[in-house]
Amino acid sequence: MTARPRATGERRLPAVTLLAISVAACGAAGQTGTEIAGSDTSRDMHSYARPDEARVTHVALDLRADFESRTLSGTATLTVHRSSAAREIVLDTKDLAIEAVTDAKGGKLAHSLGPSDPILGTPLTIALPEHGSGIVVRYRTSPSAAALQWLTPEQTAGGSHPFLYSQGQAILTRTWIPTQDSPGIRQTYAARIVVPRPLRAIMSAEHLTPEGRDVDDQRAFDFRLEQPVPAYLIALAVGDVAFKAVGARTGVFTEPSMLDRAADEFADMEKMVEAAERLYGPYRWGRFDVLVLPPSFPFGGMENPRLTFATPTLLAGDRSLTSVIAHELAHSWSGNLVTNATWRDFWLNEGFTTYFENRIMEALYGPERAAMLRAIGRRELLDEFERLSDKPGDTVLYIDLAGRDPDDAATQVPYEKGSAFLHLLEDAVGRERFDAYLSAYFEQYAFESMTTHRFLDDLRQRLLNGDVELERRLAIEQWIFEPGLPANAPEVTTEAFARVERAVKAFLDGTPPGSLPASGWSTQEWQHFLTTLPEGLSPTQLTTLDRAFDLSDRGNSEVLFLWLRIAIRHRYQPAMPVLERFLTSQGRRKFVRPLFEDLLKTDWGRPVAERIYANARPMYHSVTASSVEELLKR
Numbered sequence: 001m002t003a004r005p006r007a008t009g010e011r012r013l014p015a016v017t018l019l020a021i022s023v024a025a026c027g028a029a030g031q032t033g034t035e036i037a038g039s040d041t042s043r044d045m046h047s048y049a050r051p052d053e054a055r056v057t058h059v060a061l062d063l064r065a066d067f068e069s070r071t072l073s074g075t076a077t078l079t080v081h082r083s084s085a086a087r088e089i090v091l092d093t094k095d096l097a098i099e100a101v102t103d104a105k106g107g108k109l110a111h112s113l114g115p116s117d118p119i120l121g122t123p124l125t126i127a128l129p130e131h132g133s134g135i136v137v138r139y140r141t142s143p144s145a146a147a148l149q150w151l152t153p154e155q156t157a158g159g160s161h162p163f164l165y166s167q168g169q170a171i172l173t174r175t176w177i178p179t180q181d182s183p184g185i186r187q188t189y190a191a192r193i194v195v196p197r198p199l200r201a202i203m204s205a206e207h208l209t210p211e212g213r214d215v216d217d218q219r220a221f222d223f224r225l226e227q228p229v230p231a232y233l234i235a236l237a238v239g240d241v242a243f244k245a246v247g248a249r250t251g252v253f254t255e256p257s258m259l260d261r262a263a264d265e266f267a268d269m270e271k272m273v274e275a276a277e278r279l280y281g282p283y284r285w286g287r288f289d290v291l292v293l294p295p296s297f298p299f300g301g302m303e304n305p306r307l308t309f310a311t312p313t314l315l316a317g318d319r320s321l322t323s324v325i326a327h328e329l330a331h332s333w334s335g336n337l338v339t340n341a342t343w344r345d346f347w348l349n350e351g352f353t354t355y356f357e358n359r360i361m362e363a364l365y366g367p368e369r370a371a372m373l374r375a376i377g378r379r380e381l382l383d384e385f386e387r388l389s390d391k392p393g394d395t396v397l398y399i400d401l402a403g404r405d406p407d408d409a410a411t412q413v414p415y416e417k418g419s420a421f422l423h424l425l426e427d428a429v430g431r432e433r434f435d436a437y438l439s440a441y442f443e444q445y446a447f448e449s450m451t452t453h454r455f456l457d458d459l460r461q462r463l464l465n466g467d468v469e470l471e472r473r474l475a476i477e478q479w480i481f482e483p484g485l486p487a488n489a490p491e492v493t494t495e496a497f498a499r500v501e502r503a504v505k506a507f508l509d510g511t512p513p514g515s516l517p518a519s520g521w522s523t524q525e526w527q528h529f530l531t532t533l534p535e536g537l538s539p540t541q542l543t544t545l546d547r548a549f550d551l552s553d554r555g556n557s558e559v560l561f562l563w564l565r566i567a568i569r570h571r572y573q574p575a576m577p578v579l580e581r582f583l584t585s586q587g588r589r590k591f592v593r594p595l596f597e598d599l600l601k602t603d604w605g606r607p608v609a610e611r612i613y614a615n616a617r618p619m620y621h622s623v624t625a626s627s628v629e630e631l632l633k634r
Contacts, residue, residue: 044342046171046406047092047182048114048123054082054089056180057228061191064218065201065238067162070143070150076178077104078135080128088128089135092174092181094121095142101126104134119405121174137178146622147172149296155619156239156294157255157312161199163239163294165309167302167621168232170343170406179231184341184449186228194220195238202253202291204235204304225305227285228447230339235304237291246270249283254292258312262292265315268322268364272329275363280333280356280439284446288329295586298623300324303331303353311588313557320523321558323361323373330356333442341449343406347397348450351418352438358419371494372524374423378492379531381416385484388413392483397421398452407623421479423490428474429463437463452480497528504532507541513548523558530562535569542572552578561591568598568605576608583612587620593627600631 049055058079063072080089093113101111107129114123126135141148151163166176174181193201194215201212205225212219225234237253244263245251247270252262273288290301290308292315301324302309308328314321334352354377362370388394388411397418399409426434441458456476464470478486503516521529546552551563552575564582567575583595596613599605613628620628 044182044184045402046120046343047180047185048090048120049092049180049182049185050090051180051182051185052083054080054086054128055185056089056091056187057081059177059179059187059189059231059234061177061189061193063191064194065164065196065199067150067164067196070148071141072145072148072176073140074138076137076139078137078179080133080135082128082133086128089126090180091124091126091137091178092121092171093124093178094172094175095145096122096124096175096178097140097142098124098137098178099140100136100138102136102138103129104132104136106136109135119403120171124178139178141176145175147175149621151239151294151296155296157257158240161240163237163255165237165239165291165293165297166235167298167309167623168234169302170232170346170410173231173234176236177231177234181231183230183232183339183343186230186339186447186449187234188224188226188228189234190222190224191236192220192222193236193238194218198240199238200241201236201238202241202307203237204229204233204307206286206306227305229305229336230449233304233336235302235307235309237293237309239294241291243289247273249273249287251287251289252292253289253307254312255294258292258315261315261317262290262312265317265319266290266322266325268319269325269329271364272322272326272360275360276326276329276333276356279359279363279435280442283332284337285332288332290325290328295588296619296621296624298587298589298621300588300590301328303328303335305332305336311586313586313588313591316523316556316558318523318556320556323357326360326364327353327357330360337442337447338445339449341451341454343409344398344401345450345452345455346399346406346409347414347418348452348455350414351397351422354415354419355422368494368496369522369524371492372496372522372528374419375492375494375497376524376527377412377416377419378489381412381420381485384412384416395483397480417479417485420485420489424474424479424488425459425463427490428470434463456480496522496525500525500528501532504529507545508534513545518549523556526556526559527562530559530566533566537566537570539570539572542567542570543574546572546574551575557586557588557591561595564595565598568595568602571602571604580612580615584616584619587616587624589624589627592616592620592624593631596628596631600634 056078060077063074065072101109103109109129110127112125116122147166147168149165153160153162156163171181191203195201196218201221203223205223208222208224212221240255241253242256242259243251243253244259246263246267250269250273252266254262273283277283285305287306289306290310292310292312295312297309297311300311314324330353334356335349340346340348358370358374361373385395393400394411395413397414401409475486475488507513507516554560560582564575564579583592596609599609617625
């Protein structure tokens with residue numbers, strides 16, 4: 001297949017212009033590609049890059065989105081920082097068609113693609129130019145690029161226009177951008193994205209031309225991000241999207257039919273930013289906007305800088321699921337500002353962020369709601385330990401990922417075990433002292449990458465002050481390097497959940513569901529109610545619960561998900577059509593994978609699972625689809 005011809009009259013920025021933008025943006029960010037002190041990024045097992053020799057410091061994209069061929073095509077102009085001895089640079093690619101590689105003046109550069117690996121993709125080795133630091137790679141993505149989800153109009157909320165979005169974490173950016181795809185290699189970026197009318201392109205960057213510029217029958221949109229980020233945070237979406245502000249520096253993008261609903265759901269975003277700043281210092285990314293994507297998005301949220309991507313399953317109608325937005329906001333400090341250097345260190349992103357999320361929720365909605373969220377997180381962690389009982393190594397924070405897809409680390413362990421460890425530290429030294437430590441941590445290591453060992457050195461020096469006895473009592477080595485949950489993990493209790501447990505007992509003792517004190521329960525109380533119900537409920541009990549509380553008709557995705565798990569375990573037939581509708585109308589992996597797993601555990605569910613998956617597969621993102629296919633192969 002050849003690249004799609006350019007439209008007559010299209011003006012394209014020449015490589016030398018893109019290089020000028022590249023150098024300017026790199027300089028504005030204050031980063032020149034020098035080594036990251038104390039990191040081991042030169043040996044990231046999930047990247048072919050050799051950043052100790054030559055590293056990418058800036059990417060300037062000039063791409064056209066073709067929905068007919070489901071490809072992006074154009075150029076990536078890379079600014080490179082090199083050692084004096086470096087003669088070549090190695091980039092990460094996967095399923096990219098490399099059409100040409102030149103220097104900034106158009107001179108051809110020798111290049112070669114190495115052997116392909118099913119996880120890592122293919123290294124692209126390029127001879128460095130004798131003069132200058134610019135490399136221009138002309139390329140085209142594959143229609144099946146794992147990072148890119150191309151949706152037909154029928155797969156969107158509006159039903160009239162196609163949609164495209166990217167999802168780079170953990171190592172999928174290499175399927176749409178030829179660069180060094182390692183979390184320890186930070187890059188600024190700029191972009192020009194050409195899209196069909198009337199679609200709009202938005203990115204995790206400053207929007208320089210929000211309304212676009214005419215390019216014949218298409219529109220071009222320009223972006224720049226002057227703060228250096230790892231490649232997995234470069235994000236793109238194209239579709240029929242509108243915007244509504246909810247605060248001075250916060251707002252919502254989504255399809256027009258969902259705009260008012262989403263803006264109302266996330267009305268507290270500005271308050272969240274203010275609460276986060278009071279905790280751990282200034283927000284350093286300018287704007288905090290949220291893009292509510294079509295339902296195939298595989299995660300609750302993705303913390304792309306300036307533009308968090310979010311699932312529409314958060315739109316419960318009562319703002320009860322906004323802790324996910326607090327989580328993605330917290331990543332603006334833990335993850336985007338200070339980033340895990342390799343995917344073995346993933347808990348440094350997610351454990352810190354889960355802890356920070358809980359502190360934001362406490363500041364805005366009170367200690368009781370924060371405690372309920374912590375209790376639910378602990379239960380989910382223990383459930384995860386049970387699921388991973390045959391893989392104890394996956395319950396270690398500093399997980400061994402040799403020869404594995406880093407996505408294997410995306411369990412509840414780095415989130416909830418990591419968060420529990422930070423709560424333990426807070427309990428040990430006091431909140432005031434711990435908050436001062438975290439604030440200084442984010443300030444000192446801003447725009448750097450962090451390894452587990454480097455963090456532990458910092459922790460011992462600046463928080464524990466060399467107190468060996470305190471470290472022994474905390475069992476730090478056990479928390480980080482050993483499986484399971486240490487015995488000194490903080491306990492979480494809430495009076496709200498105690499009341500729920502009394503309601504469960506009353507129901508089991510014969511109290512009709514309609515007589516239970518459930519009026520006004522929060523989402524978290526409903527979650528606790530459903531997870532506290534025992535196995536072996538009778539058909540009559542299930543029916544009365546369903547009728548009294550409309551559980552099969554819930555618009556709250558978290559509550560419906562837990563009810564459907566109960567329905568599968570008890571083969572409650574009235575909920576089976578709801579299960580199929582739920583699995584074929586959204587692709588959030590948190591919901592999809594456990595429900596398919598529950599079906600496959602039964603003696604009747606495999607044909608049901610296979611039939612539902614066959615219908616749902618075209619809508620699922622590759623992240624979700626691969627998880628389900630792994631289950632079906634067992």
